[in-house]
Amino acid sequence: MFKLHLGNTPHSISEEEFRDLGKRTEGYSGADISIVVRDALMQPVRKVQTATHFRKVSLKLADVKL
Numbered sequence: 001m002f003k004l005h006l007g008n009t010p011h012s013i014s015e016e017e018f019r020d021l022g023k024r025t026e027g028y029s030g031a032d033i034s035i036v037v038r039d040a041l042m043q044p045v046r047k048v049q050t051a052t053h054f055r056k057v058s059l060k061l062a063d064v065k066l
Contacts, residue, residue: 001030005037 002013002021013021025033 001025001033002037004030005034009041 002018006013025036
């Protein structure tokens with residue numbers, strides 16, 4: 001279910017971690033898991049919305065992991 005709800009979103013979750021998530025959420029509905037995934041994906045957005053200071057960061061494309 002987690003893979004389904006992540007869709008094409010880049011992530012670094014291993015197969016072992018997916019299995020662990022599956023075990024921990026046994027008995028939860030697909031809607032419950034969808035809410036957890038959506039909340040996790042929105043966490044960085046919430047952090048930026050409450051930021052009061054920003055710092056310019058320059059990255060080279062070669063340094064970015066996809």
